[in-house]
Amino acid sequence: MPESSDVFPARLRAAREKRGLTQGELAKRAGLQVSAISHFETGTRKPSFDNLRRLADALDVTTDYLLGRTEEFDGSVAAAKLHRHGANLTATDLELTEQFIKLLEKRNKEREQS
Numbered sequence: 001m002p003e004s005s006d007v008f009p010a011r012l013r014a015a016r017e018k019r020g021l022t023q024g025e026l027a028k029r030a031g032l033q034v035s036a037i038s039h040f041e042t043g044t045r046k047p048s049f050d051n052l053r054r055l056a057d058a059l060d061v062t063t064d065y066l067l068g069r070t071e072e073f074d075g076s077v078a079a080a081k082l083h084r085h086g087a088n089l090t091a092t093d094l095e096l097t098e099q100f101i102k103l104l105e106k107r108n109k110e111r112e113q114s
Contacts, residue, residue: 007068009043015059029058
C-alpha cells in the first residue's frame with residue numbers, strides 16, 4: 001500500500017473532481033487559498049491537520065479516505081458521524097435511528113427491484 005503522502009494528492013483531486021468542484025470552489029468551501037489547493041494536489045505541500053479536516057468537510061469525505069486509509073468514497077462520512085454522536089443519544093433515540101436506517105434500506109431495495 002502506498003504511503004498516505006503519496007495517496008493524498010491523488011485522492012484530493014479525485015474527490016474534488018467527483019464533487020464537480022474547481023480548485024477555487026473547493027478553496028472557498030474549505031476557507032483556504034486556491035494556491036494551497038494547487039500545492040496539495042501536486043504534492044508540493046502537505047496540509048496541517050486543521051486544513052485536512054476542512055478539506056474533508058468541504059468534500060464530504062472522511063480524512064481516512066483522503067489519506068488512503070479506506071477505499072470508501074461515499075457513505076463512510078454518514079456512518080462516521082453516527083458513530084461519533086451515538087454516545088450522546090438515548091437508548092430510545094438509538095432504537096429510532098436503527099429503525100429509520102432499516103426503513104431506508106428497505107426503500108432502496110424496493111427501488112432497485114422496480
